[in-house]
Amino acid sequence: MDLPKTRAEAKACGATHYFTGVPCSRGHIAPRKTKGACVECMKEDWAIDNEKRKSKPKTEAAKAAGKRYYEKNKELVKARANARPAEERRRHKLAYKEQNPDLYKALTSVRKRRHRDATPKWITADQKLAIRQLYLSAIRMTEITGERYVVDHIVPLISPDVCGLHVPWNLRVITQTENLQKSNKLVDTHAPE
Ligand SMILES: [Zn+2]
DSSP: OOSOSSHHHHHHHTOSEEOOOSOOTTOOOOOEETTSOBHHHHHHHHHHHHHHHHHSOOOHHHHHHHHHHHHHSHHHHHHHHHHSOHHHHHHHHHHHHHHOHHHHHHHHHHHHHHHHHTSOTTOOHHHHHHHHHHHHHHHHHHHHHSSOEEEEESSOSSOSSOOOOSSGGGEEEEEHHHHHHHHHHHHHHTSOO
16 A cells, blocks of 8 residues: 555645554554544444434434435436445335335325226136236246336326226236336327427
């Protein structure tokens, strides 16, 4: 390492860090900040502070500040969220779901009703089973690949032109990404000129 060996040396040359090679009081052998402590100690302290902050419920002021930040930096916040590892995104989504149970109950019941309304009376037990298999294979594909798979209605159940049915031959298993691209395209196609 090319860092100065002492704080005095670091100060003299204006370096932000120095490295003595001697363990700190917590036993880290790590660079130290010229105007601070061992960088590993600082990381530990930040982690403790973060945990403390997260375990406390957010104040109204903090919530409002978060909302204002989001409104100002929507694209950045979304890009950052999408850049997170899949595992982390899943965790966040689950946490959001747990915090908003009513919203998710409502969404599920809307989806169920939409499927029921789009299922023809003449559907057979075998066809119902085939639909179930598709949903199970989406779950399996997600587990195997780590990428989220969903069941897509090839002709959408709700579309301006024609309404699709909730039947096996109108269903296919595709990735969430493909599904989102499709819905964007549909929105584009039907956008006013
Ligand atoms: Zn340390």
